[in-house]
Amino acid sequence: MSAIPLPAPAAGPWVLHVDLDQFIAAVEVLRHPELAGKPVIVGGRGDPTERAVVSTASYEAREFGVGSGMPLRIAARKVPDAVILPVDHQAYNAASDQVMATLRAQPGAVVQVLGWDEAFVGVETDDPEGYARRLQQAVLERTRLHCSVGIGDTLVRAKVATGFGKPRGVFRLTAENWLEVMGERPTIELWGVGSKVSKRLALLGIRTVTELAHADEAPLVGEFGPNMGLWYRQLGRGDGSSLVDDTPWVPRGHSKETTFQQNIVERADVETAARSLLDQVLDEVAADDRPVVGLGLKVRYAPFLTKTFTKKIAQTSDRDEIVAKAMELVAKIEPDRPIRLLGLRAEMVMPDDAREGHTPTRSGW
DNA sequence: TCTGGGGTCCTAGGACCC
């Protein structure tokens, strides 16, 4: 049997996707070493009788079928002995900053932060696995946190590769092995395909990644439009951009939302709640030197119907003016209908303008 | 007594204009 020739070593550019392993739970265990080995669930204010969801569960808790996004109340029922902790943004931000600083300190690394616990790292190297291992070691030494690394020739392949490296591992996905590894898997495993889109694809007879990669253009475009239709097929192929963009992230707006522990109905309660949210948003607006160009209101009626109202406004930073316009949106809320969530948003940049910028977008892949 | 909070981006369809 002859050896399969390895592809010639390529200097890249390579995309590495770095993802911390159960980041939030890991940070909590570092602060509370006595929790090591125990089922730890972090979510909401740490009170399982409240309306909240799980942010992260430790591997010990996951054994019981608990995962992020699950209602805290149900998670607590599944794991009676779990240690349930409140979400502590400051602690995770601090840990995240250390991790990202460590990544930026790697030789030749271009770092694009995706969230608290993950980032793309662009690098030119002949040995991406070696680079990934050194990176994991550096993060561990600096922060005592473990991470997994996906290596790819595109952003999409690197991102998907990480899942195969977990925990604490490294995995490479390129045009060479993409379909071999991903081809038979359901489309929902792709980054950017969720439950709704995977179901709509299934109605077109497309269930696996290979089927999506080889799908005809017309039905996809008919179902999802010219942009998204072709974009989904590209996703199925793992193709797309390989450009890691380290342009600092600039938020498009500021928003606050809150879920009421008890549904509210009374008009006065709705207005009080809206004013409170608005005041918080306006404090963030005041700290931003850009004017407001749009407003949004989100209302979730009970049991679970979400409506949104938006309004484009002439550039302004005037508090009273913004309040007046926002209250026009509040007036659209249906009376006498129980409300479980209210959210308010101030846009500083309209979506069209944002697309002009160099901040990476989904269509930019 | 299921289903958070902070985001980003995309599309359909109506209004309006020429």
Place this chain on the structure above:
DNA sequence: TCTGGGGTCCTAGGACCC
């Protein structure tokens, strides 16, 4: 009296991610 076709802007809402 009837009413094309193309374009742009705006709102509502869908979908996805961490």
